[in-house]
Amino acid sequence: MGCAPRFRGHGVRTGRSDRTSKLREARDFGGRRPPGEGLLCCQAPRRVPIARSTLAHLQALIDDGVIDSVVCPLKSGKEADLFVVERAPYHYVAKVYKDRAQRSFKNDAGYREGRGVRSGRDQRALAKNTRYGRRLAEEHWHAAEVEALLALERAGARVPRVLAHEGRVLVMELIADRTGRPAPQLAQVPLSKEGAREMYEAILGQVVLMLCNDLVHGDLSPYNILVREDGPVIIDLPQAVSAAHNRQAARLLERDLAAVARHLGLIDPEIRRLGRLAWQIWAEYEGGTLVPDFRPDPERTRAAAVEDLGGLVGELRAAADEADLERRAAAGDRDARKLLRAADRRAARQARRAAEAKEAAAAAAKEAA
Ligand SMILES: Nc1ncnc2c1ncn2[C@@H]1O[C@H](COP(=O)(O)OP(=O)(O)O)[C@@H](O)[C@H]1O
Ligand SMILES: [Mg+2]
Known part of the structure; x- marks a missing residue:
């Protein structure tokens, strides 16, 4: 099994001063431990190299009493290392963001547009890409995912609930299957034609709901949608953009839907066509008439x-x-x-x-x- 030893008492000291732990009151969520089972079996390979700084961040979470222990590595993505962690009696996911230098996705300036920047000094630092500016950009990047998750949770969207956000770590609900194991990505789930249609409908509903709340995911793909028994859950939102303030929002919306439709279109080719209708959603948004129930009309052409x-x-x-x-x-x-x-x-x-x-x-x- 690909599970790492627990880190309790590992003794890594961090000495960080910028902790902004905001442990949320509602803690009774997260994947329950599967009854009668021991450690979770995660999808990580047997030997996962974990950066020292990542260990230090996890240790800080334990020292601060945010979590009890780290159960096992979950995934190492392009922007973050993810772990299953425990805060008794529940399991959660800790997402430790990688340093900008290690990230494969570095060109985040376009995504940053329209996100509140505190002062003129900060704006200048960001524009000039000074050391302070780069640190600020990192903070914005992490905070953007937390803010998007919180806003979407309030709006009733299907996203993981946030437990805490501390420095470079986000602790959130573990999206789990019936046995308590991490739910699969949409890319890994076999679906019938009918199942693919239903799935597309459900995801479209989430995309529209997000836009009703002024957000476009910006990196939606079959890897950033988890499939739980009750339907899809949208994850990985650090690049979510404000629809009203980001000039790329319409393009990103089209790209998001097209990415999902391309994948599900392999199962039912008709879905590919549906994925080209994002312009109707954007038109409703721009006209101020978008409601969560809105669905594009496949018969409507782009004549206008x-x-x-x-x-x-x-x-x-x-x-x-x-x-x-x-x-x-x-x-x-x-x-x-x-x-x-x-x-x-x-x-x-x-x-x-x-x-x-x-x-x-x-x-x-x-x-x-
Ligand atoms: N809350 C969660 N519950 C269960 N699995 C998750 C959760 N968050 C992320 N994962 C798993 O980890 C993978 C990588 O997470 P993601 O947030 O997409 O990071 P990255 O930006 O590195 O792609 C996801 O594709 C998913 O399989
Ligand atoms: Mg991802």
């Missing part, structure tokens, strides 16, 4: 949007220009930086207007009802 081909071409050009500006700004071109700032202001104005339109439409709908 094609009429506005001029506008579409303009948008594509603007996106290409912006990418060019970003490259020039990164190379130190002051004019490019100025133009980018102006574009940011323009986008913020547009987002404000869209949000106002949404509020007005909601108020009108309320009045009509």
Whole structure:
């Protein structure tokens, strides 16, 4: 079995001063230990090299009384090492984020757009990519997943519940199967045609609910959806973006749905077609009329949007220009930086207007009802 020894009393000292442990009151969730069984059997390979800094973070969780012990490694993903941990009588998952240097996904600047940055100093540090700026970017990255999970939990979405967030570690509900073992990724689950359709519907429902709460996942894939007996659970949200404030949101929404539809489309090819309808969801969102029950209409064509081909071409050009500006700004071109700032202001104005339109439409709908 691929389980590591428990780390209780391992003696790794951390000396960290920036602990922000926020152990949540509701602790009665998480995977229950399977009755009559010993350690969980995790999906990790037999010998998993664990970085010293990761051990130190886990030890700090034990020292601070957030968890009792580490049960076993769960997965080592592209951005984090995950462990099954125990806080009696439950099992949870601890996600220890990797250092930016070790992460394969480093280009997070686009995802950061629209996330609140505290001060002008911080904004400058982020833009100049100073050491302080890089640390700040890391904090934002970790906090973004926690914030998204908390917001989605409040909205009733199917995401793991957060137990605690401390430094580089997020402790959350273990999404488990009936026996208490970690639930499989969608990519590993065999489905019938009908099952694939139902699964797509359920995931679409979550995507729409997320957008109703102004969030786009940004990295949705069959690996970031776990399949529990009662349906799909969405995980891995550090790159979730604000739909109102991130100019890539519509593109990310399309990509998210297409990724799921591509996978399930292998089982039922019709689903691939359904995955191309994200534009309808975005149109409802922009118009301020998106509700959790909204589902795209497969019969509706994009004719209306094609009429506005001029506008579409303009948008594509603007996106290409912006990418060019970003490259020039990164190379130190002051004019490019100025133009980018102006574009940011323009986008913020547009987002404000869209949000106002949404509020007005909601108020009108309320009045009509
Ligand atoms: N709360 C959870 N419950 C059960 N398994 C989980 C949970 N969170 C993550 N996992 C497992 O760990 C894998 C990697 O986690 P993820 O959050 O996607 O990190 P990464 O960014 O490294 O991909 C997931 O694909 C899933 O199999
Ligand atoms: Mg993942």
